[in-house]
Amino acid sequence: MSLPIDDIRRLADLHQKPRHLHFQYGTAGFRTIGENLESVMFKVGILAGLRSKRLDGHTIGVMVTASHNPEPDNGVKLVDPRGEMLEASWESHATALANAADTDAFIEVLKNLVKTLKIDLSKPSRVVYARDTRPSGPALVAALEDGFTALGVEARNAGVTTTPILHYLVRAINTKSTKDTYGDDSVEGYMQKLSTAFKKLVAGKPASPPLIIDCANGVGAEAAATLSKYLGESLPLILLNTETTTPGALNHACGADFVKTQQKIPPSLSSHIKAGQRACSLDGDADRLMYFYLDDRSQFHMLDGDKIAALVAAFIVDLVKSAGLENEVRVGIVQTAYANGGSTKYLSERLPVRCVPTGVKHLHHAAERYDVGVYFEANGHGTVLFSPETQATLAEHQPSTPAQSTALNHLINLTQVINQTVGDALSDMLLVEVVLAHRSYSGVEWDSLYVDLPNRLVKVVVPDRSIFKTEDAERRLVSPSGLQARIDDLTRKYEAGRAFVRPSGTEDVVRVYAEARLRAQADELAYRVAGLVYDETGGDPATRPGEFL
Structure with a gap:
């Protein structure tokens, strides 16, 4: 069987x-102006159809979204059969x-791809796809569907839904x-699974x-409204910023990225x-989650991905011990260099901590x-993975006491x-609420960990x-030569000082992260x-004073 060249050519010309x-396929897939x-x-x-054929007809996912980006942007990413990100070798x-x-040229690249990867074109190709609420979504989905048609893909449209639900559907x-x-x-299966487990976990706890x-x-508004019906009185939800059809509203002065970068309450919530x-x-496609609260003096306190990781990991470690499984189940946590030093110290005293390069694919594989x-990035994207062997252990373990x-x-x-397929804001929210209920924590107690x-x-x-080349999970520069030594000299002058420099994966900028005991010192x-980076390269400051990314 050969490629349907005539159909591909006819539709490709459109x-x-x-x-x-x-265009560059990165951690978030393709992403640019819609x-x-x-x-x-x-x-x-x-490509999704060919990926499915290469994997013997297993269903591949395609999600049309630009997540936390502003509304004019859009993007697309592929999801592999177990709900995980596209295999890295296929990004190129x-x-x-x-x-x-x-x-x-496109047809030639296609032919070479089929030949190089030894794709059996007689195999079936199956894809499930979805989009978020961006206005550019319908037109882009129509182009995607032309691609399915050109290759004869058996495609299932999951409609408008969150990125994590699409990942869930692929694995299911x-x-x-x-x-x-x-x-x-x-x-419905997703909602039923999460809500049923949540209700069991909080049974007997104070409301x-x-x-x-x-x-x-964003699209999370629709999913959260549905989830709220499944949860009922087990967790009352008040949904705000639900204007999914208002032009320009998506992610504007609200959402997880706003909270993390601006470190304040979205004005619409105040x-x-x-x-x-x-x-x-x-965030816009509901795969990131940020918590926050106001103290008695109305001061804002952010509970980011690091805080979520600390809360959740310590709880799971305690449960493993209480179940009598501490010698059989090893719990570990994975962070990036952006994890706050306070969280790393807290977690290192309780369980193994590993640092990996920035990017969900690195975190997921290490976990x-x-x-x-x-694993949780500081930006609020993360999840918990239970290995198949661990799930079998949990199913077979015979507890010896009621407490176990x-x-x-x-x-x-x-x-x-x-x-467990991907970071999921709604799932992570339920997880956090379980721990808070079991610990009897408010935001204050959680924050004080x-x-x-x-x-x-x-x-x-x-x-x-x-x-700019890095090593040690992007925490140290190996080039330009000598720059890391100058950064080290500078950092030693600050109490609890830590700083690193890494190039962006998508734009010609270098990101600088710094920590210190006092706010003024960190700044x-x-x-x-x-300034050292600027002097080294003769670059221009990217942002006006006071703007941080």
Whole structure:
């Protein structure tokens, strides 16, 4: 069987690549201004079909979203059969296809891809796809569907839904009727799985006060409204920023990224939150989560991904011990260099901590090496992975006391309330609420687990980011030569000082992160390190004073 060249050519001619643009498939897939992505979508439709054929007809996921980016942006990413991110080796294939200059070049790249990867074109190809609420979504999905048509893909449209639900659907479809069945392959199956486990985990606990959710005016608003119906009185939800059809509202002055970068309450929530009341923000596609609260003096306190990781990891360690499984189940946590030093110290005293390069794919793969692997980026994206062997251990373990039996059941229910395919704001929210209920914590007690070191993140535009090379999980520079030694000399002048420099993966900027005991010192260290970078490259400051990314 050969490629249907005539069908591919006919439809490819309708989706020509803009000549002046270069596309790069990265951790978040392809992402740029939505109106520039039509050709990419068509090609991704074909690539997803080929990926499915290469994997013997297993269903591949395609998600059309730009997550926390502003509304004019859009993007697309592929999801592999177990709900995980696209295999890294295929990122270059996606990039090559997307940048084929015209139809003839695209077909040649396709032919070479099929030959190089030994793709059996007689195999079936199956894809499930979805989009978020961006106005550019329908047109981009239409181009994607042309790609499916060109290759003869058996495609299932999951409609408008969150990125984590799409990941869930991929895994549920591929494990259906197997011993590893993940759940019913529907949105209802997702809601039922999470809500049922949550209710079991909080049974007998005092009723939780209502939780305010900032839905970022994105697709998470629709999912949260559905989840609220499933949860009922077990967790009352107050949904704000739910304007999914208001032009320009998506992620504007709200959402998880706003809370993390601005370190303040979204203005639209300020009149709704009282002292002591906890609240959280989703991002535009509901895969990031940030908690926060106001203290008695109405001061804002942010509970970010580091705080979530500390809360959750310590709880799971305690449950493993209570279940009598501390010698059989090894719990570990994975962080990046951006994790706050306060969190790293707190966690290191309780369980193994590993640092990996920035990017979800690095975190996810490292977490898989533990029996129970916890990973959260500071930006609020993360999850908990229970290895297949650990899940078998939980199913087979015979507790010897009532206390062990209770802890064991809690662990089993945690495997159901957690979306183990990807970071999931709604699933993570339920996980946090479980721990708060069991610990009888308010935001104040949670926040006091450890004290964050003041930190600052700035960026510098540089002529060529490729000259910056790192090692030690991006915490140290190996080039330009001598720059790391100057950073070390500077950092030693500050109490609890820590700083690192890493190039952006998507734009010609270098990001500078700094910590110190006092806020003014963290700010000063960040700017002085940024000055070293500027002097080294002759670059221009990327941001006006006071703007941090």
